[in-house]
Amino acid sequence: LSRDTLDEATWEEVEDTLLLADLGVDPTTRIVEALRERVKVLGTRDPAHLRELLREELLTAVGPATDRSLATQRRGERPAVVMVVGVNGTGKTTTVGKLARLLVAQDKDVVLGAADTFRAAAAEQLATWGDRVGVPTVRSDRDGADPAAVAFDAVRQGTEAEVDVVLIDTAGRLQNKVGLMDELGKVKRVVERHGPVDEVLLVLDATTGQNGLRQAAVFSEAVDVTGIVLTKLDGTAKGGIVVAVQQSLGVPVKLVGLGEGADDLAPFEPEAFVDALLS
Amino acid sequence: MFATLSDRLTATFKSLRGKGRLTEADVDATVREIRRALLDADVALPVVRDFTTRIRERATGAEVVGHLNPAQQVVKIVNEELVGILGGETRRLRFAKNPPTVIMLAGLQGAGKTTLAGKLGRWLKGNGNRPLLVACDLQRPNAVNQLQITGERAGVDVFAPEPGNGVGDPVSVAQRGIEHAQRHHYDVVVVDTAGRTGVDAEMMQQAIDIRAAVRPDEVLFVLDAMIGQDAVATAEAFRDGVGFDGVVLTKLDGDARGGAALSVRHVTGQPVMFASTGEKLDDFELFHPDRMASRILDM
Ligand SMILES: Nc1nc2c(ncn2[C@@H]2O[C@H](COP(=O)(O)OP(=O)(O)OP(=O)(O)O)[C@@H](O)[C@H]2O)c(=O)[nH]1
Ligand SMILES: Nc1nc2c(ncn2[C@@H]2O[C@H](COP(=O)(O)OP(=O)(O)OP(=O)(O)O)[C@@H](O)[C@H]2O)c(=O)[nH]1
Ligand SMILES: [K+]
Ligand SMILES: [Mg+2]
Ligand SMILES: [Mg+2]
Numbered sequence: 001l002s003r004d005t006l007d008e009a010t011w012e013e014v015e016d017t018l019l020l021a022d023l024g025v026d027p028t029t030r031i032v033e034a035l036r037e038r039v040k041v042l043g044t045r046d047p048a049h050l051r052e053l054l055r056e057e058l059l060t061a062v063g064p065a066t067d068r069s070l071a072t073q074r075r076g077e078r079p080a081v082v083m084v085v086g087v088n089g090t091g092k093t094t095t096v097g098k099l100a101r102l103l104v105a106q107d108k109d110v111v112l113g114a115a116d117t118f119r120a121a122a123a124e125q126l127a128t129w130g131d132r133v134g135v136p137t138v139r140s141d142r143d144g145a146d147p148a149a150v151a152f153d154a155v156r157q158g159t160e161a162e163v164d165v166v167l168i169d170t171a172g173r174l175q176n177k178v179g180l181m182d183e184l185g186k187v188k189r190v191v192e193r194h195g196p197v198d199e200v201l202l203v204l205d206a207t208t209g210q211n212g213l214r215q216a217a218v219f220s221e222a223v224d225v226t227g228i229v230l231t232k233l234d235g236t237a238k239g240g241i242v243v244a245v246q247q248s249l250g251v252p253v254k255l256v257g258l259g260e261g262a263d264d265l266a267p268f269e270p271e272a273f274v275d276a277l278l279s
Numbered sequence: 280m281f282a283t284l285s286d287r288l289t290a291t292f293k294s295l296r297g298k299g300r301l302t303e304a305d306v307d308a309t310v311r312e313i314r315r316a317l318l319d320a321d322v323a324l325p326v327v328r329d330f331t332t333r334i335r336e337r338a339t340g341a342e343v344v345g346h347l348n349p350a351q352q353v354v355k356i357v358n359e360e361l362v363g364i365l366g367g368e369t370r371r372l373r374f375a376k377n378p379p380t381v382i383m384l385a386g387l388q389g390a391g392k393t394t395l396a397g398k399l400g401r402w403l404k405g406n407g408n409r410p411l412l413v414a415c416d417l418q419r420p421n422a423v424n425q426l427q428i429t430g431e432r433a434g435v436d437v438f439a440p441e442p443g444n445g446v447g448d449p450v451s452v453a454q455r456g457i458e459h460a461q462r463h464h465y466d467v468v469v470v471d472t473a474g475r476t477g478v479d480a481e482m483m484q485q486a487i488d489i490r491a492a493v494r495p496d497e498v499l500f501v502l503d504a505m506i507g508q509d510a511v512a513t514a515e516a517f518r519d520g521v522g523f524d525g526v527v528l529t530k531l532d533g534d535a536r537g538g539a540a541l542s543v544r545h546v547t548g549q550p551v552m553f554a555s556t557g558e559k560l561d562d563f564e565l566f567h568p569d570r571m572a573s574r575i576l577d578m
Contacts, residue, residue: 016324022507025318089389120428121421128420128444174533209321209507211535235476237509
């Protein structure tokens with residue numbers, strides 16, 4: 001946005017910025033139209049002002065006042081239960097490790113449940129994270145065990161040990177695999193025999209394009225997602241698909257992943273997200 | 280909303296039946312629909328631009344040919360262009376004159392490299408080769424175990440002298456892996472590396488150092504088919520960093536359109552060689568440009 005009049009090329013730059021951030025055609029069109037309307041009303045001619053207005057529009061689209069708190073308080077006799085779900089390789093296991101670190105820093109007792117019994121060395125990977133951040137991991141001693149049974153067991157052990165939070169890692173699965181989505185639904189239902197699941201976090205990789213919306217829709221349908229974790233924001237991707245995800249499903253982004261280290265997890269901040277998107 | 284590009288174009292052309300020739304306004308409407316379809320399919324914006332420019336040229340004045348109406352005509356042009364880009368110079372793996380042939384895998388975190396190492400190992404073994412997988416991701420928690428288990432499942436040997444999880448030097452393991460292969464007469468070496476972003480200079484340098492140590496016959500860039508607009512920045516970063524000779528698209532068993540296939544081919548000129556289509560070791564095939572073209576445009 002470097003020109004001094006608002007010609008069509010300037011508008012095209014605005015549109016490009018949004019499209020290149022993976023916002024998608026519809027959200028981009030809506031934002032640009034709202035912006036054109038405001039520019040007309042305000043009589044704006046100055047690209048710097050346009051930039052400010054764009055920032056405001058985007059911030060509105062992202063929802064600056066949305067409640068993004070995590071339900072990680074004990075409920076009476078039971079620990080809070082958090083399930084982490086998503087397609088393959090987005091950063092679920094890593095997020096569980098980092099989240100455990102965050103909770104431990106808040107003086108909470110945490111147990112991890114290794115309900116990915118499918119991928120090679122998935123339980124070992126989670127247990128390594130558990131060791132790293134100093135929390136125990138409940139896992140099956142054999143590959144291919146029933147993930148619902150492992151998740152159930154993790155909550156049972158967490159309840160007995162009177163911990164504050166049980167974090168359940170699940171296997172990656174593509175949302176178009178009906179059998180695997182059914183399996184995930186079952187994991188949640190079995191865990192719910194102990195009581196409600198407090199958070200279902202869908203992990204979305206910031207590099208994901210328009211398929212992210214399908215992921216969010218299908219996972220929400222299957223396990224009623226309560227929050228998004230947007231990972232890998234330390235790379236070049238902007239993660240703009242979450243704008244459409246929030247708008248169409250009403251599920252807020254709660255956390256962002258900013259690297260592979262234990263401390264690379266942060267609360268989602270709309271202003272920082274929008275500024276990164278426009279930079 | 281129309282589900283497929285063909286449907287959309289047919290609707291765009293409904294009013295034109297019998298006209299026989301596309302006017303400029305028709306072409307504008309057509310190009311708008313194609314642009315939208317490509318963006319929905321995650322084709323990168325600069326690639327969409329080049330592509331629609333070419334389509335505009337070819338569609339302008341397009342006549343009804345034989346039994347094809349203008350919509351079908353344009354779909355045919357789009358398809359030809361797509362297959363042209365995706366399929367130009369498809370090629371097979373290059374095997375070294377003096378074994379072992381070295382294949383190095385590189386890509387973003389979680390793209391599917393380690394799984395692919397197992398798939399390549401199994402596929403090569405099935406083709407009569409004697410492959411060795413080398414565990415050079417010493418960073419991601421339990422990446423070494425993961426490769427060991429994957430190798431075991433694939434019935435392929437794994438060279439994993441260091442435990443990983445931050446212990447060991449990946450460049451040294453890479454080098455020793457080649458020596459081990461030479462000594463024990465493996466004829467193909469597949470080098471698994473850690474995931475890295477395009478902007479992590481230190482990690483990119485590590486990949487460059489591994490490359491220098493193993494002098495691969497093929498560096499394969501492993502790319503998740505779900506990637507969006509970032510495909511360009513990432514492909515350029517890997518091209519300009521470690522460099523690569525071919526692309527493997529993964530997770531094609533999903534329902535992402537996979538426009539990244541077009542982006543990466545268009546931007547780097549390197550061919551997509553293989554498709555990864557599942558979590559199991561057999562879910563692996565040669566890349567089919569024509570299928571990918573139909574998939575991108577949902578035709
Ligand atoms: N750069 C970066 N890498 C990340 C981030 N989060 C996770 N990763 C990396 O992404 C890769 C995949 O992470 P995992 O936690 O194993 O992902 P997952 O979703 O559990 O994968 P599956 O269980 O196989 O589906 C690993 O190399 C992680 O180190 C992040 O925020 N930034
Ligand atoms: N559905 C599906 N899953 C795949 C495919 N390829 C890999 N995966 C899964 O994607 C996830 C990540 O795969 P990995 O092979 O660990 O990826 P990676 O690139 O080695 O990851 P890092 O080493 O952490 O960078 C795992 O859950 C795999 O099972 C595929 O073609 N289809
Ligand atoms: K970023
Ligand atoms: Mg995992
Ligand atoms: Mg790996």
